[in-house]
Amino acid sequence: xxxxxxxxxxxxxxxxIEKDGALSCIRLAEIFSIQPEPPLGLSLSDGVIRFMAxxxxxxxxxxxxxxxxxxxxxxPSGQLDSPGPQTFFFPxxxxxxxxxxxxxxxxSVAAKEFxxxxxxxxxxxxxxxxxxxxxxxxPEGVPLPGQSLxx
Numbered sequence: 001x002x003x004x005x006x007x008x009x010x011x012x013x014x015x016x017i018e019k020d021g022a023l024s025c026i027r028l029a030e031i032f033s034i035q036p037e038p039p040l041g042l043s044l045s046d047g048v049i050r051f052m053a054x055x056x057x058x059x060x061x062x063x064x065x066x067x068x069x070x071x072x073x074x075x076p077s078g079q080l081d082s083p084g085p086q087t088f089f090f091p092x093x094x095x096x097x098x099x100x101x102x103x104x105x106x107x108s109v110a111a112k113e114f115x116x117x118x119x120x121x122x123x124x125x126x127x128x129x130x131x132x133x134x135x136x137x138x139p140e141g142v143p144l145p146g147q148s149l150x151x
Contacts (some may be wrong), residue, residue, distance in 0.1 A: 001067065005098050007057040007129035009071075009121050015052040015104045023102055025054055030131075033138030034111045047111035049135060055103040055121045057128055062090035062099030069123050071105050076115035111135060 013027035032049045053071055070085040083105075090099050109117065114135050121129040 001124040001126060002059040002061045002063060004123075004128055005058045005060055005100075007055070007121060007123075009053060009055045009119060009129045009131040011107070011119070011131055011133050012052050012054060015054050017102075017104070023054065023056075023104075025052075029133070031134045031136065032109075033136050049109045049111065051107055051133075053103075053105045053107050053119050053131070055105075055129060056100065057103075057121070057123060058098040058100035059090075060098065064089065067124055069101065069103060069121065071103075071107070072120040072122060072127075073107070073109065074118040074120060075113045076117065077113055079113075109135065 010025065011029055012025040013029055015026070016024045018024055029051055032051070034047045034049065055069075055071065057069075066087050066089060068085045068087055070082050073081040075081070086103070088101060090101070103121070107119070114137055117133050117135060119131050119133070120127050
C-alpha cells in the first residue's frame with residue numbers, strides 16, 4: 001500500500017454522490033436508539049439499525065495494483081463482523097491532488113449488544129481509520145426500525 005496521508009470515517013443517515021462527483025453526507029449520526037421491549041412476536045435481535053458509513057483515504061502516490069478495502073464492525077464485546085472485502089483500483093490521478101478512494105457502505109447492525117461500537121476501515125489488511133457509534137435502549141414507544149408508531 002502506498003504511504004497513507006490521511007483517512008477518515010463517519011456515519012450518517014444518507015450519503016449521495018452528486019452529478020459533479022461531490023460526496024454529500026446527510027444527517028450525521030452517532031447515537032442510535034432502539035425500543036428495549038420489542039412488540040409481541042419479535043425478539044430484540046429482530047431490531048436492525050441501518051445507516052451509511054462514509055470513508056475517505058488519500059495517499060502520497062498511487063499505483064496500478066489491485067487493492068482491498070473493507071469495513072469491519074467491532075461490537076462492545078470485541079466480536080468482529082464484516083460484510084466482506086471490496087477490491088478497487090486507484091482512479092487516474094488529478095495533477096496536484098493526492099490520489100485515493102471514497103467509499104460509501106450501507107451498514108445494518110442487529111441489536112445484539114448495546115453500548116459503544118466501532119467501525120474500522122481496513123485497506124490492504126491495515127486499519128487506517130475508525131469511527132464510533134452508540135446503540136442504546138430508547139424510551140418506551142420508540143419504534144423498531146421499519147415500524148411506525150400506532151396512531
